[in-house]
Amino acid sequence: MSTTESNSLYDHLELADTTTILKNINLEDHKVPQAVEKALPQIERLVDEIVIRMKKGGRLFYIGAGTSGRLGILDASECPPTFGVPHDLVIGIIAGGDKAIRKAVENAEDDIRQAWVDIQSFGFNENDTVIGIAASGTTPYVLGGVRIAGEKGLLTGCVTCNLDSPLASAVKLPVEVVVGPEFITGSTRMKAGTAQKLVLNMISTTVMIKLGKVKGNKMVDMQLSNEKLVKRGTKMIMEATDLQEAQAKDYLFKHGSVRAAVEAFYQK
Missing domain, CATH: 3.40.50.10490 (Glucose-6-phosphate isomerase like protein; domain 1)
Incomplete structure (x- = not known):
């Protein structure tokens, strides 16, 4: 058996x-x-x-x-x-x-x-x-x-x-x-x-x-499908840059992901 x-x-x-x-x-x-x-x-x-x-x-x-x-x-x-x-x-x-x-x-x-x-x-x-x-x-x-x-x-x-x-x-x-x-x-x-x-x-x-879908220990490519994830993504950007909350959130929505937002910040 x-x-x-x-x-x-x-x-x-x-x-x-x-x-x-x-x-x-x-x-x-x-x-x-x-x-x-x-x-x-x-x-x-x-x-x-x-x-x-x-x-x-x-x-x-x-x-x-x-x-x-x-x-x-x-x-x-x-x-x-x-x-x-x-x-x-x-x-x-x-x-x-x-x-x-x-x-x-x-x-x-x-x-x-x-x-x-x-x-x-x-x-x-x-x-x-x-x-x-x-x-x-x-x-x-x-x-x-x-x-x-x-x-x-x-x-x-x-x-x-x-x-x-x-x-x-x-x-x-x-x-x-x-x-x-x-x-x-x-x-x-x-x-x-x-x-x-x-x-x-x-x-x-x-x-x-x-495959590179995580950076450090963060889900940098996660989808922004609800407010909780938007807040999480905004916090990640704030931690990776010197942006304040409102600016970080704007970057997130403009570029669509934490990864893209942080990359855009450092390429400016």
């Missing part, structure tokens, strides 16, 4: 009081970053290969079903506002299409060819990377997608929570984060989902840093 499907270390949960349930969930959650730490060498290799390809015009696709697919979409959707990149640079695809983000689509994850069809709708090139996300490492939708992508010459990776899974065997650069049995047996939205979120954060953030 796979680790993600193995029996919980806890039983008679319906008889436990709230404090006990919360403490035990928290106790299990503490195991997640430790498992991620063990996978850091795998994550590093995958990130470095993605960066090489993105510098040549490649993109990053996440494919998954259920929780895994939603986490891929979450990570992809946050890249444009955070790093100012195009919406088609990091792409999250879920089995069953966008309607599956909110509601499960019956049998969608069992179609072994559909993921490649979904990827093709965005076009593809030899510098693209496809990362399959599946806690079990057995999801047919994900397996089929990475296998065909590999055959087409794309770089393939995965994030899974079982050792030696079919998915890990099907990709060039697997990331295996084994977090152990779930608090509720088989409920991989819990520790496995948390582990996947942490790994995806690491991948996208590190890739964007390596």
Whole structure:
């Protein structure tokens, strides 16, 4: 039996009081970053290969079903506002299409060819990377997608929570984060989902840093999509220049990003 499907270390949960349930969930959650730490060498290799390809015009696709697919979409959707990149640079695809983000689509994850069809709708090139996300490492939708992508010459990776899974065997650069049995047996939205979120954060953030989308420790290319981000951007400009708040805000709106505003200031 796979680790993600193995029996919980806890039983008679319906008889436990709230404090006990919360403490035990928290106790299990503490195991997640430790498992991620063990996978850091795998994550590093995958990130470095993605960066090489993105510098040549490649993109990053996440494919998954259920929780895994939603986490891929979450990570992809946050890249444009955070790093100012195009919406088609990091792409999250879920089995069953966008309607599956909110509601499960019956049998969608069992179609072994559909993921490649979904990827093709965005076009593809030899510098693209496809990362399959599946806690079990057995999801047919994900397996089929990475296998065909590999055959087409794309770089393939995965994030899974079982050792030696079919998915890990099907990709060039697997990331295996084994977090152990779930608090509720088989409920991989819990520790496995948390582990996947942490790994995806690491991948996208590190890739964007390596692509020059962060300066110092600041999101200098972030989109100015709300007042909070405008205030943050204004503060960044004030810190990088001798401009006062009103002037910094004017620079920000005139040039469209913190990076462009600061560069314009020093070129004047």
